[in-house]
Structure formats: C-alpha cells, structure tokens
Amino acid sequence: MQSQTIAVVTGGSAGIGRAVLERFVRAGARGVNLARRPSGLPGVVDLAVDLADPAWENDLPPRLLPLxxxxxxxxxxxxxxxxxxxxxxxxxxxxxxxxxxxxxxxPAALNRLLDARLVPGSSIIYIGSTLSEIGVPGRASYVTSKHAIVGLMRATCQDLVGRGVTTVAVCPGFTDTEMLRAHLAHDAARLDAARQRSTFGRLIDPDEIADVVAFCARTPVLDGAVLHANLGQKSS
Ligand SMILES: NC(=O)c1ccc[n+]([C@@H]2O[C@H](COP(=O)([O-])OP(=O)(O)OC[C@H]3O[C@@H](n4cnc5c(N)ncnc54)[C@H](OP(=O)(O)O)[C@@H]3O)[C@@H](O)[C@H]2O)c1
Known part of the structure; x- marks a missing residue:
C-alpha cells in the first residue's frame, strides 16, 4: 500500500490554495484540488466542484474517495x-x-466525509485571516465566518484527541492574490495602502503562506494553535 502523503486542498485553482498544492507536490505528496477551475499543476488531480452548492455532498464522494x-x-x-x-x-x-x-x-462536511481517512500523522489546516480574531467595518459575513473557522479548528483539536491528527488555523494577512486585488478593486492606491499595512512594506507572497501551512502540517506541537502569518501587520 502507498504511504505517500495526500494533500486535499479546497480552492487549489488560484492564490494561496494553488501555492499550497504546489508546495506539497514538490515535496513528493499527491495533490487533489477541489475547486470550480483546474489548478493547471502537474501531478495534481483537479475535481471540479462548487463547494457553495450543498449538492456537492452527493456528487463529490464517488469521485474523491477512490483517489x-x-x-x-x-x-x-x-x-x-x-x-x-x-x-x-x-x-x-x-x-x-x-x-x-x-x-x-x-469544511465541516469535508471533515465528516474524510474522517475515516485521517490516519495518525494526518492534519487539518484551516485558512483563517487576520479577521479571525478582530473585526473591521463593512465585512460582517466574512469576519463572522473567519471567527467560526477558529471555533471549528478548536473543536477539531478537542474531538480528535488521541488520533494523532494535527489541526491549526493559519491566518494570513494581506496576500497578493485574486481575492485581495478584486477586493481592492484593482486600485493601485489601495494596493499600495495594503502594502504599507505590513512592517515590511509589501504584500505577502502566496508561497510564504504555503510554507507555513506545510510546516504546520508536519508539526504536532502546534495542534490547536491559531497562527498569524501577516508580515507584522501594523495595528493602525
Ligand atoms: N489574499 C488575502 O489577502 C487573504 C488574507 C487573509 C485570508 N485569506 C484567506 O485565504 C484563503 C484563500 O484566499 P486567496 O486570497 O488565495 O483567494 P483567491 O486567489 O481568490 O482563491 C480563492 C480560491 O477559492 C476557490 N473557491 C471560491 N469559491 C469556490 C466555490 N464556490 N467552490 C469551490 N472553490 C471555490 C477558488 O476556486 P474557483 O474559483 O476555481 O472555484 C480559488 O481557488 C481564503 O480562505 C481567504 O479568506 C486571504
């Protein structure tokens, strides 16, 4: 039987998720991307799925589980x-x-689907946000959902006691992806303002977050941790 690591990443077609998949595959893992678009990465199986449509719970398992x-x-x-x-x-x-x-x-439904496959040494990494622990005006649903992700991670940690599974919430700051650029309306001045929010005066590269995710996945002592990866985001 194969003992190779398998990385299953939601939203592996772009941005941080794609960088995470690339990072795992480069390290010798098999990769599966769950998104509407393909990743275009060699060595990754792309399963087209809209995770905002609950119908995926019937459609995806027969395609995912055999992999x-x-x-x-x-x-x-x-x-x-x-x-x-x-x-x-x-x-x-x-x-x-x-x-x-x-x-x-x-995420909760995927945890249930893959529970039996979480052998010792496995990991569940939740991508949170700086907004997992603070609020900002005008982003109520996002702030609420990103706080909830931390709750789900903490519940995961407590519910999987003794299973040898590591779970961590990795919380990126301003990272140079489609989501950030669209959110800032592709406006050069707003992008520059986002750069200036970090103590390094630049945006985070998705590969930097991928490195943190890979590190968390192989570091059991971080089980239950909320890890901010925000390039020293300034508080004002
Ligand atoms: N970029 C930042 O500054 C930043 C900061 C903090 C936290 N984050 C978090 O980092 C994570 C990744 O964000 P990103 O910046 O890399 O965004 P991104 O470049 O826009 O990528 C988002 C990914 O999510 C997938 N996705 C969106 N809707 C989906 C759906 N209905 N079904 C399946 N997949 C879907 C997209 O794939 P398809 O479009 O192909 O479906 C894409 O692969 C998110 O959790 C985000 O909240 C980002």
Missing amino acids: LGGTGPLCLVHNAATLREDTATNLDAASLRAVLELNVVA
Missing part, C-alpha cells in the same frame, strides 16, 4: 472562501447563508 487509497497521511486544507461587503445591520440572511455555506459548512 484516497493508501496508508499515508492525509493533509486536508480548508482554503476556499468568499469575501463580500456587508455590515452587521444590513446583512441579508440569504447572503450570510451563502458565505457560511462555503467558508464554514463545507
């Missing part, structure tokens, strides 16, 4: 997320449900 044979550790990375502009008092219920579906419910 997970072998006895090697599984690294499950909950990365896919959506960011909308809304406030705590104008939040539309349907919109909040849609954000929670992708950002929180899909």
Whole structure:
C-alpha cells in the first residue's frame, strides 16, 4: 500500500490554495484540488466542484474517495472562501447563508466525509485571516465566518484527541492574490495602502503562506494553535 502523503486542498485553482498544492507536490505528496477551475499543476488531480452548492455532498464522494487509497497521511486544507461587503445591520440572511455555506459548512462536511481517512500523522489546516480574531467595518459575513473557522479548528483539536491528527488555523494577512486585488478593486492606491499595512512594506507572497501551512502540517506541537502569518501587520 502507498504511504505517500495526500494533500486535499479546497480552492487549489488560484492564490494561496494553488501555492499550497504546489508546495506539497514538490515535496513528493499527491495533490487533489477541489475547486470550480483546474489548478493547471502537474501531478495534481483537479475535481471540479462548487463547494457553495450543498449538492456537492452527493456528487463529490464517488469521485474523491477512490483517489484516497493508501496508508499515508492525509493533509486536508480548508482554503476556499468568499469575501463580500456587508455590515452587521444590513446583512441579508440569504447572503450570510451563502458565505457560511462555503467558508464554514463545507469544511465541516469535508471533515465528516474524510474522517475515516485521517490516519495518525494526518492534519487539518484551516485558512483563517487576520479577521479571525478582530473585526473591521463593512465585512460582517466574512469576519463572522473567519471567527467560526477558529471555533471549528478548536473543536477539531478537542474531538480528535488521541488520533494523532494535527489541526491549526493559519491566518494570513494581506496576500497578493485574486481575492485581495478584486477586493481592492484593482486600485493601485489601495494596493499600495495594503502594502504599507505590513512592517515590511509589501504584500505577502502566496508561497510564504504555503510554507507555513506545510510546516504546520508536519508539526504536532502546534495542534490547536491559531497562527498569524501577516508580515507584522501594523495595528493602525
Ligand atoms: N489574499 C488575502 O489577502 C487573504 C488574507 C487573509 C485570508 N485569506 C484567506 O485565504 C484563503 C484563500 O484566499 P486567496 O486570497 O488565495 O483567494 P483567491 O486567489 O481568490 O482563491 C480563492 C480560491 O477559492 C476557490 N473557491 C471560491 N469559491 C469556490 C466555490 N464556490 N467552490 C469551490 N472553490 C471555490 C477558488 O476556486 P474557483 O474559483 O476555481 O472555484 C480559488 O481557488 C481564503 O480562505 C481567504 O479568506 C486571504
């Protein structure tokens, strides 16, 4: 039986998720991308799935589970997320449900689906955000979902006691991806302002977050930790 690590990454088609997949495959793991678009990475199996549509729970298992044979550790990375502009008092219920579906419910459902495959040495890494522990105006559903991810990680840590599975919430700061650029409306001045929010005066490269994720996945002493990776984000 194969003892190779398998990395299953949601949203591995772009940004941080793609960098994470690339990092694992370079280290000799098998990679599976769960996203609507392919990753285009050699050595990665792309399974097209819309994790915001609960129908995936019926459609995905027959395509995913046969890929997970072998006895090697599984690294499950909950990365896919959506960011909308809304406030705590104008939040539309349907919109909040849609954000929670992708950002929180899909990770929980994937945990349930893959529970039996979490052999000792496996890991579940949640991609949080600086906004997992603080609020900002105008991002109510995102802030809520990113706080919830930390709750789910902490519950994972307590519920998997004795299983030899490491779980960590990795919380990036301003990282140079489609999500950040779209969020800042591709506006040069706003991008520059984001750069100046770090003590290094630049954006984080997705590969830097991928390195942190890979480190967490093989470091059991971090089990239950919330790890900020934000290039020294300034508080004001
Ligand atoms: N960039 C930042 O500054 C920053 C800061 C803090 C936290 N984060 C977190 O980092 C994670 C990755 O963000 P990113 O910046 O790398 O974003 P990104 O470049 O926009 O990538 C988002 C990924 O999520 C996938 N995705 C979105 N909707 C999906 C859906 N309905 N079903 C399946 N996959 C879906 C996308 O794939 P498809 O479009 O192909 O489906 C894409 O691969 C997120 O959890 C985000 O909250 C990012």
